[in-house]
Amino acid sequence: MAEVLVYVDHVDGAVRKPTLELLTLARRIGEPVAVALGAGAEATAAVLAEHGAVKVLTADAPEFTEYLVVPKVDALQAAYDAVSPAAVLVPSSAEGKEIAARLAVRIGSGIITDATDLEAGDEGPVATQAAFAASFTTKSRVSKGTPVITVKPNSAPVEAAPAAGTVEALAVTFGALATGTKVTGRTPRESTGRPELTEAAIVVSGGRGVNGAENFHIIEALADSLGAAVGASRAAVDAGWYPHSNQVGQTGKSVSPQLYIASGISGAIQHRAGMQTSKTIVAINKDAEAPIFDLVDYGVVGDLFAVVPQLTEEIKARKG
């Protein structure tokens, strides 16, 4: 059976959920061979094996943290040369997409980004994507070279599928471009304790209707009652009520959770572009004519300052 390279996104050995979802998709088209780079790479092997990786290729070097992106491309290319896979799958993070893109150029392949599903086809893997603010669904494939495909979080279930997970050291030679962009400083983002926005199963977002930074705690309380991430519309971010890193939409982050709750968000096309692929959509808005209501599975026309706290209390009561 053909091998499929899966690029592992991990933090000091803790594998992030989108990578485990990639393993589910990789098993549909071949045998997953995982590539884990940087500090803690070997520590990823157990969980990767549990989810179907037949082999885990690991490498660590100071270059991975001291320089931007290219050293990781060199390593992924070394894995590609060693394995000759049928496809290369990478999580659709900002960095993941850049790594995939450069690899595709080097191996003369086409690239598909932000796939929301993947299946085996007669002419190689077929990727589902959302287009035009998710008003269209397309099915595409890579027609030249080895398919390089990046996949959005929440596109597949995480499934146990125990495999060998043999760990092998990957020999990497860094090219001249590897040290081109130096990382001269790094400030970790302060953890809120909430799930990462793009990966969260539930996202609770606030918009113009929240009417001030001081009111966002209402949105946060609802999010915390559900174990959700907090999002914000561009209007709320531009007004300085919530950080840009939480912006959902065309110029912010694209999310695809199981549940999306929009509070005080009218649903302009730019916002819809970032959330329309959510599985279940709920909205709370005073304006019954707000376009967001065209998208919802359940909508409440009402004042979010009354509805959201009541919802939060009810969730807490039900969860006991």
Add this chain to the structure above:
Amino acid sequence: MSLRIVVCVKYVPDATGDRQFTEDLTVNRDDVDGLLSELDEYAVEQALQIAEEADDAEITVLTVGPEDAKDALRKALSMGADKAIHVEDDDLHGSDVMGTSLVLAKAIEKAGYDLVITGMASTDGTMGVLPAILAERLGVPQVTLLSEVKVEDGTVTGRRDGDTASEQLEASLPALVSVTDQSGEARYPSFKGIMAAKKKPVESWDLSDLDLESDEVGLEGSWTAVDSAAQRPARTAGTIVKDEGEGGKQLAEFLAGQKFI
């Protein structure tokens, strides 16, 4: 020595219009107005600011696209760019990101550059991979997704705000920079700028000017194939209730029914 800046911009269908695919599954450009991609305005703005700081700089704005794409170039020229290059060729129709990036890289090399600046993504395709691909093709450092950028003494520095950390980056010129919508509000063209733009040179190049063959680009030469594009079925009308004092509880009941609680 003059600092040569090339800004890559894209002419995109207005996102607020009713965007559709054509029969060959490429983007229908006839029924929706086009404009300079909003995210590219930030690239033009940063180029202008870098040029203002430099002793001597020249900004060339570059696009690949049909005749109408000149509108995007005019907008950038009216903001203050010095000249424009329009790569237009019938054989470019349907090019994917690999094809388009090949054309851009050839055009950038032909134009000559010290610094290439792009937006973080287009507002139509929204892939966000073109900057990295261009850096790879040009063989220069990528200094991408910057919310702050500065160029001084042949060095570009900037801040990249990622999901888990904020990074300070540094690279020597020549380099490729991409900027986010956090890099600084783009200026509006002034009346004077709009009038001046009419006199600024716009060069037109085709594939032969770039030593490219038609089968390397366009729909035929594309590295990817779209097999189908289906309009998402309209969502079956959801339940909408008016809050009469129990709206939060009713919503909780719905969420419990969907097993979210």
